[in-house]
Structures are given as structure tokens and as C-alpha cells.
Amino acid sequence: CFTIKNGAGAAAVTVGTEIDDTESDAGGEIRVDADTIEFRGLAGLATTTFGSKKAGNLIINAENIALLDGAVISADAFNLSENEPETLELVELIFNLQRGLLGNKDIFGQAGNIFITAQTLLLDNRSRLSTTTQSGDGGDITLENLDLLLLRNGDGVGGISTTAGTEQRGGDGGNIKIDADLIIGIAEENSDITANAFSGRGGNIDIETTLILGLEFRDELTRLSDITASSEIGVDGEVVIDDLGIDPVQAAAELSTDTYRPPLSQGCQPGMDGRGRFLNAGRGGIRPNPSDPISSSVGWEDIQPATSQENEQPEETTPPDVIVEAEGWYINEQDQVVLYANIPSIEFNCQSR
Structure with missing residues (x-):
């Protein structure tokens, strides 16, 4: 289990106050492999x-990842103001990443990329994944092989973002690719997935998923949980959501509570031959009890070789x-009452005395 909390973190930071004439190399890379990753509070990973x-770039492989209470995984690009030091303590870095307190000199940094492979990913209470920039191009975020992506309590801050030009400047928004069986959020909690830009x-x-709940594609950000790829004065990005569209509530069929009671086909008349019966057709019998042993619906059949019996006599039927x-x-003679259907023939023996 890999846990970071109480303002701790790990970062690969590149600091520069002037624009280089030649193309600069990318900053350092962070790679994490663990069974369980939990970041809590003003803590996280940053390149x-x-x-x-x-x-x-940030590369993470884990089974379960939880970002709680404002934790962050980011590969952001910020502008450095004139009065900022060229080296920052790690705790201050994470704190400033959370609250956006860094200055804005006109330097165009480009965000890195985040690659995450996991089974479950939870972002709760303003926690976020971000590759945002103030004036450069946003980085890409790729989430693969997820069984569940759960976004909670974003409050317009938490969520997943590759937005560029947060200071109302240039830069293209980064790309987001999500492969998850279930993507769940609460509409009223304002947990967004955004790849926006300004100019x-x-x-x-x-997004490839079986079911997405609580988040909807919209042309612009709202107070609800949105999926947006818009640009304020530029060209909007493209959003593709490939899902099966299964709604478990709408797919549920309401069963009738009434059972069918067939009417009597004929009455019982005196003197009729045969026997009658009455059936009440229900839903297939008594519901099994969870404590009952498991039984198969397939009957037992013992197949034996066919044998011929000689001189088989038909069974007598009564x-x-x-x-x-x-x-x-x-x-009668024993003083017993006897009921009869037909009038019995009574013989009278008359003897002379």
C-alpha cells in the first residue's frame, strides 16, 4: 500500500524564469507501481x-487508487511570477497546486501526460487529476482497464481536467481517454471531466464504458457534473462516448402481483363418472429459501441396457x-343404516305354518 497524507508528496519540478531560444527538454518522470494507492489531504504526486x-509524465499502475480530501495527481504547467523563488519546498508546492496561488509571468509551459492503469479509481472531496496550463498546451490523461471510476463531491474543483489557458490565454486543451466498465458521479456534486481551452x-x-451515471455531455460548464471540451473563443473539441446505454431502472419490468385463478369448467353433477380437480396456477411454486441446499433442476437418469422379457403379461387394471x-x-339385519343408489330387490320368503 502506497499512502501519502498530511501535506506530503512527491514531485519532479522544472523551474525557469526566462524563455529559452532553443527547445527545452521535458521535466522528470514519476512512475509508481503498487497494489493500493491512497492520497489524503493536501498531498499527491506532481510533475x-x-x-x-x-x-x-506520470505513470501509475495499481489495483485501487483513492484520492481523498483534496489530494491531487498532476502534470501541470504554471507561470512563475517575478517574486517567486526558483526553488520551492515540496509542501508549499502541493499546497499551491491545490489552491492556484502561483503567479503569472508570460512564460508558456506545456503540461505533461498522466497514464493510469487500475481497477478502481476514486476522486472524492475536491480531489483531481489534472494536466492543465495557464497559457500553454494541456497534457493528455489516459485511464485504462478500470472496473469503476467514481467521482464524488467535486464542487467545481475536483474531477479530471486537461484544460489549457486558465489565465484566459492561448494553448490547446489536452486529450482525455477513459476505458472503464462503470463511470459514476452525482449530478448535483459538480464533479467534471473537462478538456476546455480559452483561445x-x-x-x-x-470514453468507452458499459454504463455512465450522473455525468452528461454539455456545451459548457454548469453547476452539475459535466463532460465538456469547449473553447471560449476557439474551436470546440470533440467528445465521443461509446456506451451500451443500459439503464437498470428502466430495464426493470414490473411484475403482476395477482395470480391467475381459472374458473370451474363444469360443475359436479350426481351420477357422473370420473373424478374432478381444481388448479390454482401461481408463479411456479414456492420461492426457495436461501438456507436450503442447492439442488439441480435436471433429473437423475440411470441408463441401463435394454433387456427383453419373454412372455410379458399385461398388467391387470382394476x-x-x-x-x-x-x-x-x-x-340391515345387524341394525345398521345402509345407503343405496338403486332400490335393492328384496325377496320375501313366505312359509306356511
Whole structure:
């Protein structure tokens, strides 16, 4: 488990106060491999540039990643004001990344890229992934093989962002690619996925998912949880959301609570042959109890080789007794009452004395 909290962090920082005539190399790279990663509070990872160089890349491989209470993973590019020192303490760096307190000299740094491979990724309470710039091009963010991406309590600050030109300057927005089975947010919590720009072109957002809940594509940011790739005065980016569109609420069918009771097809008349029956058709029997042993619906069949029996005699069948309505009664010799259907024939023996 890799845990950073209470203002701690790791950073690869590039600082420069002047624009180089020649192209500068990118800053340092940070790579993390762990089972579980948890960043809490004003803590996180950063590959940041404060000048004309490009911020380094951040590569993270983990099973579960949680950014809580304002934690950040960033590859941002900031402008350095005249009164800022050329070296910054790490705690101050993370603090300033959170609250955007760095100055704005006209230096065009380019953000780095973030690559994350994980099963679950949680951003909660204003935590964020960002490759934003004040006046340069935004970096790219790639999230792969996620089972769940959960965005909570963004308040317009937390979320995923590759926005460029946050100081109302140039720069194209970075690209965002997300491959996740489930993407879940709460609409009213304002957790956004943005690749916006001011005067440059908005970035592209490509999302592949089975189900996305709580976030919607919109042309511009709102107080809800948005997915945007817009530009204030430039060309908007492209948003592609490839999902199966499964809504578990709409897909649920309401079952009838009434069972079918068939009417009696015929009445029982006295003197009729045969036997009657009454059926109440329900939903297939009694619901199984969770504590009952598992049973298969396939019957047991013992297949034996066919054998022939000689001189097989057909079984004698005895016809069932027919119930007949009584028509009278009499008392027999044992003083017992006997019911009869047909009038019995009574023989009278008359003997002369």
C-alpha cells in the first residue's frame, strides 16, 4: 500500500524564469507501481513545470487508487511570477497546486501526460487529476482497464481536467481517454471531466464504458457534473462516448402481483363418472429459501441396457370405483343404516305354518 497524507508528496519540478531560444527538454518522470494507492489531504504526486519546459509524465499502475480530501495527481504547467523563488519546498508546492496561488509571468509551459492503469479509481472531496496550463498546451490523461471510476463531491474543483489557458490565454486543451466498465458521479456534486481551452482548440474526450451515471455531455460548464471540451473563443473539441446505454431502472419490468385463478369448467353433477380437480396456477411454486441446499433442476437418469422379457403379461387394471349419489337407505339385519343408489330387490320368503 502506497499512502501519502498530511501535506506530503512527491514531485519532479522544472523551474525557469526566462524563455529559452532553443527547445527545452521535458521535466522528470514519476512512475509508481503498487497494489493500493491512497492520497489524503493536501498531498499527491506532481510533475510540474514553472517555465518554458514541458512537465514530465506520470505513470501509475495499481489495483485501487483513492484520492481523498483534496489530494491531487498532476502534470501541470504554471507561470512563475517575478517574486517567486526558483526553488520551492515540496509542501508549499502541493499546497499551491491545490489552491492556484502561483503567479503569472508570460512564460508558456506545456503540461505533461498522466497514464493510469487500475481497477478502481476514486476522486472524492475536491480531489483531481489534472494536466492543465495557464497559457500553454494541456497534457493528455489516459485511464485504462478500470472496473469503476467514481467521482464524488467535486464542487467545481475536483474531477479530471486537461484544460489549457486558465489565465484566459492561448494553448490547446489536452486529450482525455477513459476505458472503464462503470463511470459514476452525482449530478448535483459538480464533479467534471473537462478538456476546455480559452483561445486555443478544446481537447478531445474519448470514453468507452458499459454504463455512465450522473455525468452528461454539455456545451459548457454548469453547476452539475459535466463532460465538456469547449473553447471560449476557439474551436470546440470533440467528445465521443461509446456506451451500451443500459439503464437498470428502466430495464426493470414490473411484475403482476395477482395470480391467475381459472374458473370451474363444469360443475359436479350426481351420477357422473370420473373424478374432478381444481388448479390454482401461481408463479411456479414456492420461492426457495436461501438456507436450503442447492439442488439441480435436471433429473437423475440411470441408463441401463435394454433387456427383453419373454412372455410379458399385461398388467391387470382394476377400474376405479364410481361414486354414485345415494337415493335411499334401509336397516340391515345387524341394525345398521345402509345407503343405496338403486332400490335393492328384496325377496320375501313366505312359509306356511
